[in-house]
Every structure is written in C-alpha cells, then in structure tokens.
Amino acid sequence: MSLSPEEFVxxxxxxxxxxxxxxxxxxxxxxxxxxxxxxxxxxxxxxxLDSVLDAHALPAFEALExxxxxxxxxxxxxxxxxxxFSWLTPPMSEPGLMPWWRPLALASVPLxxxxxxxxxYDPAIDYGQALSLEEELYFISFSDYxxxx
Amino acid sequence: MLTDEQLMEAIVDGDxxxxxxxxxxxxxxIAAYAFRMLGNESEAQDIAQETxxxxxxxxxxxxxxxxxxxxxxxRIAHNLCIDQLRRTRADTGxxxxxxxxxxxxxxxxxxxQQSDRNRLEAALAxxxxxxxxxxxxxxxxxxxxxxxxxxxxxxxxxLESLLSRGRRALKSxxxxxxxxPDSTGGVNR
Numbered sequence: 001m002s003l004s005p006e007e008f009v010x011x012x013x014x015x016x017x018x019x020x021x022x023x024x025x026x027x028x029x030x031x032x033x034x035x036x037x038x039x040x041x042x043x044x045x046x047x048x049l050d051s052v053l054d055a056h057a058l059p060a061f062e063a064l065e066x067x068x069x070x071x072x073x074x075x076x077x078x079x080x081x082x083x084x085f086s087w088l089t090p091p092m093s094e095p096g097l098m099p100w101w102r103p104l105a106l107a108s109v110p111l112x113x114x115x116x117x118x119x120x121y122d123p124a125i126d127y128g129q130a131l132s133l134e135e136e137l138y139f140i141s142f143s144d145y146x147x148x149x
Numbered sequence: 150m151l152t153d154e155q156l157m158e159a160i161v162d163g164d165x166x167x168x169x170x171x172x173x174x175x176x177x178x179i180a181a182y183a184f185r186m187l188g189n190e191s192e193a194q195d196i197a198q199e200t201x202x203x204x205x206x207x208x209x210x211x212x213x214x215x216x217x218x219x220x221x222x223x224r225i226a227h228n229l230c231i232d233q234l235r236r237t238r239a240d241t242g243x244x245x246x247x248x249x250x251x252x253x254x255x256x257x258x259x260x261x262q263q264s265d266r267n268r269l270e271a272a273l274a275x276x277x278x279x280x281x282x283x284x285x286x287x288x289x290x291x292x293x294x295x296x297x298x299x300x301x302x303x304x305x306x307x308l309e310s311l312l313s314r315g316r317r318a319l320k321s322x323x324x325x326x327x328x329x330p331d332s333t334g335g336v337n338r
Contacts, residue, residue: 014312015294021287023294023305049320053288056269059190061180064197068172071198073205076163 002026008033009042016050017043153218160208168205175219176201178290179226185285186230188270196233200226220296227282227300234278272322280315283308 003011003026015021019030033039088102131139151159151170159167179200184193203225211221273281279301286297287308298308 010309010313013316014309016288016316045320046316049316049323052265052269052323053319055265056185056289057266058181058184059193061177061190061194064180064194065172065176067194068176068198068201069169071202073165073168073202 003029003033005033005036005038008036008039012039012042012046016053017047018050154213157208157211157213157218160205168201171204171218172201175222178219179222182223182226182285182290183230185273185289186227186281187233188274192233196226196229199229216296216299220292220300223286223290223292223296224300227286230282231278268323272319275322276315276318279303280311280318283311284315284319287312 008030011022015023019025019027034043088106151167156167156171160171176197180193180197183196183200184190187193187196200222204222207225211218216224273285276284282301283297286292286300287294292300294305294308298305301308301311303311
C-alpha cells in the first residue's frame with residue numbers, strides 16, 4: 001500500500017503516532033512521509049498530544065475485583081429435571097416431618113407400580129394353558145345344563 | 150486459558166468460576182473505560198459492576214460471530230456510560246448553566262488552574278460523547294477501528310472522522326498548556 005501525504009496526515013490525525021493503532025501500516029512509507037514537509041507538523045502535533053494522553057493515569061481500583069466477585073448473582077432458571085429434583089428434595093432444615101413427605105412420595109412410586117402390575121398378573125395361572133373367551137363360554141353353557149340335571 | 154466461547158458457555162451454565170475468570174480478565178479494562186468516559190471513580194465502579202451483572206444475566210445473548218467478549222463488554226459499558234452521562238446532565242444541567250453564567254472566571258482560566266491530570270480529564274469531559282468514546286476506545290482500550298465502529302454503530306470512515314475531530318478539539322483545548330514551550334525551553338505539559 002502506498003500512502004499519499006494526505007492519507008498519512010488523515011491517519012496521524014485520527015490514530016496518533018503509535019503505528020499499532022493504525023488500521024494499516026506501511027512502515028517504509030511512514031518513515032518517508034514523516035519527513036515530508038506537508039506531514040512533519042501533523043506528526044509532531046500528534047506526538048505531543050499522544051504524550052499528554054499517555055500521561056493520563058487511572059485510579060488504582062483496589063477494591064474493584066473484590067466488589068465484582070462478591071456481587072450477588074441471580075441463580076440460573078433450572079431445567080425440568082432439576083426443578084423436579086429440588087421439589088422432591090426440599091431442605092431438611094424445615095421442622096417436623098414436612099420435608100420427608102416428598103421423598104416418601106417418590107419412594108412409594110415403585111411400590112404403587114408393583115401393586116398395579118401385581119393386580120394385573122396372577123402367577124398361579126399358566127397363561128399358556130389359559131382358555132380363550134369362546135372356550136370359557138362353551139364350558140359355561142355345559143354348566144347351565146348340569147344345574148338343570 | 151479458556152477461549153471466549155468456552156468462558157461464555159460456562160457462564161451460561163451458571164459457572165461462577167468462569168464468571169470470576171471474566172472479571173479478572175476484563176474487569177479493570179471496563180472500569181478504566183468507564184472512568185475515562187465519566188471522570189469519576191465511584192461511578193466507574195458502578196458501571197463495571199452493572200456491566201458484569203449483565204454479563205452474567207445476558208450471557209446467552211452473546212454471539213461470538215458478531216463480537217469478541219471484550220468488544221461486547223465494551224458495548225454494554227458504553228451504553229451504561231451514555232445513560233449515566235445523560236442522567237447526570239439532566240440532574241445537574243440547569244444548575245451548571247446557572248453556575249457558568251454567574252462565574253467570574255472564564256473556562257480557560259479555570260483550566261489553567263487545574264493540574265495536568267485534571268486538565269486532560271476536563272478537556273476529555275468537554276468532548277462530545279461520541280468523540281470521547283471513539284478516542285477512549287481506540288486510544289486507551291486497544292480496540293480495533295472496526296470493533297469501535299461496531300460499538301458506536303458507525304462506519305469506519307465515520308469513526309475516523311470522530312477521532313480526528315476529537316483529537317483536534319483536545320489539541321485546541323490544551324494548546325495553551327501543551328503546545329507552547331515553557332520557560333525551560335521544553336514542552337510545557
């Protein structure tokens with residue numbers, strides 16, 4: 001990239017004399033243009049302003065980090081599973097039996113499930129040998145005759 | 150060291166260690182920016198605190214394809230500083246106008262009585278907000294011209310114009326003290 005004196009002055013006036021702040025740098029062109037009569041004054045003025053800006057000191061901000069780290073951060077909204085889990089496991093600091101009913105309710109779920117399955121299934125019956133509905137009706141019809149006899 | 154993406158993913162997941170990492174990495178820079186915008190240490194700390202609170206609460210909104218973390222934090226801090234400046238102006242504007250109207254000492258003389266540091270801070274504070282933001286972010290915060298242009302929602306050309314006008318205005322305000330040789334023959338700063 002070849003800089004014209006006008007472009008050089010525009011860059012110096014915008015970014016100052018530290019080339020690290022320049023968006024594009026052609027160091028050879030910069031060296032050449034710094035001595036160009038049209039650019040010399042702009043460079044010197046910018047250098048003076050830069051030295052004033054560089055001298056600007058900041059406060060120590062000694063307590064800043066601790067303040068930022070200690071500030072109260074809101075909790076994240078929990079997912080469905082987390083919300084269910086925290087509902088089921090309330091803090092045990094609550095008095096009485098109140099905190100226990102939710103885990104007990106959770107523990108009773110398999111029990112209830114077992115009772116339900118058990119009520120649907122009788123292990124004494126050999127379901128492979130079980131009669132179909134038609135066969136049942138067929139034998140019942142005989143039992144009706146047996147009662148008459 | 151974590152990348153911006155890893156850090157922000159962890160913060161979104163509620164990792165407070167990651168938050169602490171972000172504070173250690175960027176806390177001072179954000180406070181420095183706010184201080185140079187507002188000229189007040191206490192307000193700068195408030196801005197930094199609010200910026201990091203928003204980092205925590207709005208982390209899911211960060212888009213790494215659009216801006217680096219440091220640029221995003223500067224954008225938040227910049228918006229907060231502008232709000233603060235407008236609030237302060239609304240609160241004290243009428244009082245200041247009255248004070249200035251009644252003051253016997255011209256502003257230039259007041260500037261002469263200040264220390265070098267205060268003089269620069271006063272000159273910076275006198276710049277229009279956008280020129281000040283452009284200058285502070287480009288000169289002190291080490292952000293690229295594209296990043297600063299993005300934060301200010303202007304083109305790079307417009308940013309360069311803001312920078313030139315800002316530096317020219319600073320030079321003009323400080324010229325009496327900075328650009329004239331002092332009695333020892335050196336530059337009076």
